[in-house]
Amino acid sequence: MSDRVLYDFWRSSAAFRVRIALGLKGLDYDRAVIDLNAGAQRSPGYRMLNPQGRVPLLIDGEAALNQSLAILEYLEEVYPDPPLLHGDAAMRGRIRGAAQIIVSDVHPLGNSSVMRYLEERLGHDRDEFIAWYGHWMSVGFGPLEELAERSSGRFLFGDDVTLADVCLAPQMYNARRWRTDLEPFPALVEVDKNLMELSAFRNARPEAQSDASA
Numbered sequence: 259m260s261d262r263v264l265y266d267f268w269r270s271s272a273a274f275r276v277r278i279a280l281g282l283k284g285l286d287y288d289r290a291v292i293d294l295n296a297g298a299q300r301s302p303g304y305r306m307l308n309p310q311g312r313v314p315l316l317i318d319g320e321a322a323l324n325q326s327l328a329i330l331e332y333l334e335e336v337y338p339d340p341p342l343l344h345g346d347a348a349m350r351g352r353i354r355g356a357a358q359i360i361v362s363d364v365h366p367l368g369n370s371s372v373m374r375y376l377e378e379r380l381g382h383d384r385d386e387f388i389a390w391y392g393h394w395m396s397v398g399f400g401p402l403e404e405l406a407e408r409s410s411g412r413f414l415f416g417d418d419v420t421l422a423d424v425c426l427a428p429q430m431y432n433a434r435r436w437r438t439d440l441e442p443f444p445a446l447v448e449v450d451k452n453l454m455e456l457s458a459f460r461n462a463r464p465e466a467q468s469d470a471s472a
């Protein structure tokens with residue numbers, strides 16, 4: 259049994275980011291499944307660990323961390339090899355900026371609690387949610403497509419996998435899940451395909467998790 263535990267759910271794209279980073283850095287971990295469909299994230303026991311009631315949560319020895327980007331930054335500091343932030347401060351800032359487009363501007367608008375609020379409180383149906391989330395995904399993918407077009411290599415910033423790629427792949431999964439049109443984003447589709455050739459990305463896919471269901 260590892261002293262590293264990821265509180266996780268197969269379909270969580272925020273947790274997917276952390277699974278990728280743990281894999282890239284070669285870190286073993288146990289998974290504790292929090293079934294978001296059954297509302298386990300709101301159970302008193304889990305909220306004692308993470309008052310926000312969301313996944314992921316990473317326990318690493320004495321450290322208990324929520325928020326995927328904070329976890330990725332922690333992993334980068336404590337386990338720097340291989341690095342996910344490259345180059346000088348300006349380059350690292352650009353990588354973080356690309357990751358933030360997904361983590362801050364796009365992903366929160368499609369979170370399951372947002373979907374529940376739109377449907378249950380504001381009376382929108384599932385198709386309207388899909389149109390809403392698809393719109394904001396396309397808005398976020400626009401600048402990332404330009405970045406991918408300008409990249410000198412297979413990934414968003416050349417041939418080194420970065421924090422931005424770690425955030426991109428799960429959002430591409432979300433885009434397909436919610437039937438967002440990816441035709442306007444061929445460079446992102448290509449980067450995603452290249453990322454999925456790496457075992458850390460493939461092993462972290464939702465479908466590859468033990469709790470995956472239809």
Ligand SMILES: N[C@@H](CCC(=O)N[C@@H](CS)C(=O)NCC(=O)O)C(=O)O
Pocket residue numbers: 269270271272273294299311312313314324325326327361369370371372
């Ligand atoms: N900004 C957070 C987002 C976490 C998040 O929204 N997780 C979702 C799954 S992807 C969740 O736990 N949703 C459960 C809920 O909202 O009830 C992060 O990056 O970790």
